[in-house]
Amino acid sequence: MLNVVSPRQCFADSVAKEGALWRLLSVLERPDDNEGTTRGSSEQMLKATQRKVQGWSVLSALSSSPSIATKLISSSGWLELLGVLAGYSAFTKSWTARTGAAKTLSRLLWDPVTGPLIGK
Numbered sequence: 876m877l878n879v880v881s882p883r884q885c886f887a888d889s890v891a892k893e894g895a896l897w898r899l900l901s902v903l904e905r906p907d908d909n910e911g912t913t914r915g916s917s918e919q920m921l922k923a924t925q926r927k928v929q930g931w932s933v934l935s936a937l938s939s940s941p942s943i944a945t946k947l948i949s950s951s952g953w954l955e956l957l958g959v960l961a962g963y964s965a966f967t968k969s970w971t972a973r974t975g976a977a978k979t980l981s982r983l984l985w986d987p988v989t990g991p992l993i994g995k
């Protein structure tokens with residue numbers, strides 16, 4: 876359901892207005908309990924990875940909205956994405972997260988409004 880509504884401007888505006896973006900970021904950037912280990916069944920690990928992929932997809936879709944992009948730039952959100960991409964110790968180091976962070980940051984950098992704001 877989130878994949879359907881996340882590209883909609885009215886949904887993105889509501890997320891930005893309510894200040895709920897930090898919840899999605901905190902879930903996506905935190906390390907998984909089984910990250911770097913082989914604990915848990917492969918089915919559980921696959922489901923967890925699929926949820927993270929969907930979450931990053933939602934964030935990427937939301938970041939194409941001006942209200943969310945501006946919110947990511949005005950807060951520390953873009954720095955947190957950079958921390959995930961770089962593999963900073965406080966953040967997850969999974970390939971899925973690093974790919975999702977790269978896609979989201981690239982959307983922000985290519986946007987004519989938010990791109991120059993990151994470089995300041």
